[in-house]
Amino acid sequence: MNPESSEHVEDETFLRMACNELTAAETAAVQAHLELCQDCGRVWQAVSKVREAAVEFDPGAVPPVDSRFGGREKPRRWWLGSAAAAALVVMAVVVPRLLGPPDSPKPSTHTPQVVRSGQERGPRLFSPVENSQVSKVRFEWSFLDDASGYTVELLDEDGAAIWTSRRLQENLVDWPPSLAREPGNYYWRVSAHFPDGEETISSPLTLFTLLPE
Numbered sequence: 001m002n003p004e005s006s007e008h009v010e011d012e013t014f015l016r017m018a019c020n021e022l023t024a025a026e027t028a029a030v031q032a033h034l035e036l037c038q039d040c041g042r043v044w045q046a047v048s049k050v051r052e053a054a055v056e057f058d059p060g061a062v063p064p065v066d067s068r069f070g071g072r073e074k075p076r077r078w079w080l081g082s083a084a085a086a087a088l089v090v091m092a093v094v095v096p097r098l099l100g101p102p103d104s105p106k107p108s109t110h111t112p113q114v115v116r117s118g119q120e121r122g123p124r125l126f127s128p129v130e131n132s133q134v135s136k137v138r139f140e141w142s143f144l145d146d147a148s149g150y151t152v153e154l155l156d157e158d159g160a161a162i163w164t165s166r167r168l169q170e171n172l173v174d175w176p177p178s179l180a181r182e183p184g185n186y187y188w189r190v191s192a193h194f195p196d197g198e199e200t201i202s203s204p205l206t207l208f209t210l211l212p213e
Helices: 011-018 024-036 038-057 083-099
Strands: 125-127 132-134 138-141 149-156 161-164 172-174 184-193 200-202 206-210
Touching (some): 011 024, 011 038, 125 184
Parallel strands (some): 132 206
Antiparallel strands (some): 125 138, 149 161, 149 184, 184 200
16 A cells, blocks of 8 residues: 555454564555554554453464464464454454544534645644653644634643633744643644634644643
8 A cells, every 4th residue: 555645544454464464565555654644553553452452362372473474374363263352353443433532532613624725634733742741842833825823722631622822923832821730631733724714724633741840
């Protein structure tokens, strides 16, 4: 597959990769795509956790092997040896695609999501990045063509908005002095506004952890 393709990795490909049934080239292509696609990355993490937990269902299971890698035996889907493990695989692959990550808050519905050509993903968030751990926070993002301003939204770990910035002309802002710096998990995103006053493009919600200073 093309690593930069917007198409998600197929469920069967995830299963084949988990069982070492892909060629080295196929595996490299999928791994390259996972680095670019957060959705597929979350699905692969879930499938990997199921594979690791499979020994609890089948203590006698051994890791799969493949004759294409070092002349070993042909792989068996050893970790799908029980109905319980198979059910977990279905949950790991299908549920995240339908519902999104379980800890990710749903975006608020009041923000319009009209998209301009060539800017489908909204502002790119530079800092803090996804899953980063920081003790000091300065929110930074990319400029978008023709945007008249930006607003930053900060949410707690439950997805509740706790702060929204004023309309900004620059592409950075510090942690608000009026907001207590409580260590924990937070989400943030940036919305780009345009001169017509109706269109808004928002970045994806990004998780980070605030550490004690």
